Amino acid sequence: MLDTAALKDLLAHPKKIVITTHHKPDGDAMGSSLGLYNYLIQQGHHTTVITPTDYPDFLSWMPGNPEVIIYNEKTEQADVLIEDADIVFCLDFNNLSRINEMGEKVRKSKSYKIMIDHHLEPEDFDDFRHWDINACAAAQLVYSFIVDVLDNKKLINKDVATCLYTGIMTDSGSFRLPNTTSAVHRVVADLIDAGAVNYRIHELVYNSASENRLRFLGHCLLNCLEVLPEFNTAIIVVSKQDLEKYHVNTGDTEGVVNYALSMASIRLAAFIVERKDQVKLSLRSKGDFPANEICKLYFSGGGHRNAAGGQSTASLQDVVNQFKTILPEYKKLLIQ
Known part of the structure; x- marks a missing residue:
């Protein structure tokens, strides 16, 4: 050294x-x-x-x-x-x-x-x-x-x-x-x-977004957002077809997860997107909720307590289902 x-x-x-x-x-x-x-x-x-x-x-x-x-x-x-x-x-x-x-x-x-x-x-x-x-x-x-x-x-x-x-x-x-x-x-x-x-x-x-990026964001919030009030959690799920339809480029998905987290009651937000050869997850949380722990334990990832990422080779729907099955383990932290 x-x-x-x-x-x-x-x-x-x-x-x-x-x-x-x-x-x-x-x-x-x-x-x-x-x-x-x-x-x-x-x-x-x-x-x-x-x-x-x-x-x-x-x-x-x-x-x-x-x-x-x-x-x-x-x-x-x-x-x-x-x-x-x-x-x-x-x-x-x-x-x-x-x-x-x-x-x-x-x-x-x-x-x-x-x-x-x-x-x-x-x-x-x-x-x-x-x-x-x-x-x-x-x-x-x-x-x-x-x-x-x-x-x-x-x-x-x-x-x-x-x-x-x-x-x-x-x-x-x-x-x-x-x-x-x-x-x-x-x-x-x-x-x-x-x-x-x-x-x-x-x-x-x-302040440099393209029109496609704004329309993609609108699509995410209108059609891809699911709120799970019993866990104070919100999920945005995006398929490969969505990415193709809105001509999504590198960087266009950045920050989308923060819109889900911006709701007053939400403590955990997930952006789950289907890429060419794997499914990527971006998690954001409020307070002391350990988003990085979920990514590390279940999705081969990690990061910071309030901002983490992971990935999976399972199908998009399987990843969404897996994420939802994890939430009961963290319910006390999510609803406190």
Whole structure:
């Protein structure tokens, strides 16, 4: 394992660096990755962000985005970069399975692996770990990595600040989730002072929906929403046919589950969607209800207490039925 002094020495001279994050990256994944990218290139490091898969168009405006390589589109080029890297930064994930077939490439690479993450139960594959489950976002940890670990706050310029602000904003639910502490707001204030234009970032992320996306959202709320009042739970179930009908693109389903959770009586919301080769679940909860426990125990997933995900190879209806049969086990927590 590297200690802080050894890490600083390693980064003291230009290195070949790869930054990667989890598949289907969200705002925090891309914000933290591009924030770190824009920091490292100022020091002359040869840095590349490689994502396992594509990501939403509403994140494509961030500084550095044109240089991102999508692994399943440019696999050979990405493999060479990973194999030749001196350092691989792993952001917003702590298990190599989260980067799909890239995982074994990273594991076999002779590079130093640096994990920056806030999820539970990290896999032991890294050489340096900046990890805190109480952080609201990986982007918050990238900020503290630059400022507290590397003692280099002066290099948080407008591009770095813009990306990190995006990550914190999206993963904190626009600063409304319980882990949005006073410390988070102080970080955000620093990022705004460094050049992040908060209102413009919000507009680019949240006010850029397509007509198809809005019609899909309306369909979800009108036709796919089921409320289970005896469990204070709401479910939105979407089939492959729904996705095709509304020409749903990457990112169009993001945040739909939060509409189900927005009802006053609901403590647990599930968005269950049928994909090409599996069924994906996104769970959101209020208070201390452990959404991550359900995903971990029953749906090969995990996450945070109030925001978690999972998957299953069973049929869509079987997954819905399984989810409903689990609810009685948690009734006391759901109705308290």
